[in-house]
Amino acid sequence: MSADFNIVTFGNESEKDRRSQFVELMRRCPIPDTELLMNLGLFLTPQTLSRILFMDFLYKQIIEVQGIVVEFGCRWGQNVSLFTELRGIYEPFNRLRKIVGFDTFAGFPNVSEKDGSLMVKGGYSVAPDYEKYLEEILRFQEQESPLSHIKKYEVVKGDATVTLDNYLERHPETIIALAYFDLDIYEPTYKCLSKIKNYLTRGSVIGFDELNDQACPGETTALKEVFGLNRYAIKRFPYNSRTSYIIIDD
Numbered sequence: 102m103s104a105d106f107n108i109v110t111f112g113n114e115s116e117k118d119r120r121s122q123f124v125e126l127m128r129r130c131p132i133p134d135t136e137l138l139m140n141l142g143l144f145l146t147p148q149t150l151s152r153i154l155f156m157d158f159l160y161k162q163i164i165e166v167q168g169i170v171v172e173f174g175c176r177w178g179q180n181v182s183l184f185t186e187l188r189g190i191y192e193p194f195n196r197l198r199k200i201v202g203f204d205t206f207a208g209f210p211n212v213s214e215k216d217g218s219l220m221v222k223g224g225y226s227v228a229p230d231y232e233k234y235l236e237e238i239l240r241f242q243e244q245e246s247p248l249s250h251i252k253k254y255e256v257v258k259g260d261a262t263v264t265l266d267n268y269l270e271r272h273p274e275t276i277i278a279l280a281y282f283d284l285d286i287y288e289p290t291y292k293c294l295s296k297i298k299n300y301l302t303r304g305s306v307i308g309f310d311e312l313n314d315q316a317c318p319g320e321t322t323a324l325k326e327v328f329g330l331n332r333y334a335i336k337r338f339p340y341n342s343r344t345s346y347i348i349i350d351d
């Protein structure tokens with residue numbers, strides 16, 4: 102399948118070519134269905150594996166912190182799925198560790214002049230009705246761990262600057278242990294960061310996908326305006342070039 106969802110990539114032509122050959126190899130995979138899920142590591146690259154390792158690292162930071170895990174800008178949902186798997190590994194009986202993914206599932210609703218020239222309205226869209234597919238994936242994931250009769254995930258479709266308020270109104274019990282920001286652009290990052298401030302506790306972790314990245318300057322601008330850049334140490338994960346995190350320690 103090939104479709105253009107308007108994403109920004111930095112690979113040169115030979116990398117793109119190699120990756121498409123790799124995808125083709127994956128589609129020709131002769132492994133039987135009964136063994137396919139056990140062998141997905143065959144198709145990871147150092148880059149994709151390092152992102153998985155980062156999600157594992159983030160999750161480990163919040164095991165003793167009360168609260169839920171949210172991702173702003175979950176798109177195809179790999180991270181929310183990973184967080185569900187990690188909950189199954191590290192705290193299978195923590196029924197309060199809900200995983201919540203926010204996305205328009207239609208790409209960027211708008212971009213501003215603070216986002217540079219690479220971000221475009223509608224960028225990073227997904228296939229139609231994708232949120233329903235993601236719900237199904239998360240339902241399966243949840244069944245792989247104990248307490249599967251308690252639904253512990255939520256996929257929230259729509260502009261997060263609006264749906265976050267609705268979510269927090271519906272769930273006044275919310276404490277956020279981990280928030281992962283991958284909205285890429287200024288306005289929703291600024292608004293969602295501002296809105297979650299009062300829901301964080303000491304030890305809460307905020308992960309960021311694009312700080313210090315000139316392709317998406319809006320994320321850094323938003324953090325600068327909401328928390329400042331020197332209030333918390335902005336740490337990077339050594340095995341991945343782009344990702345970083347702060348720990349709320351005051």
Ligand SMILES: C[S@@+](CC[C@H](N)C(=O)[O-])C[C@H]1O[C@@H](n2cnc3c(N)ncnc32)[C@H](O)[C@@H]1O
Pocket residue numbers: 173174175176177178179180203204205206207208209210224225226259260261262283284285286289
């Ligand atoms: C780079 S993609 C996220 C990638 C995903 N986290 C991953 O790891 O594969 C950025 C996402 O942010 C979403 N997004 C941007 N602005 C948004 C907003 N105001 N409300 C909800 N989602 C938004 C886009 O729809 C897009 O799916």
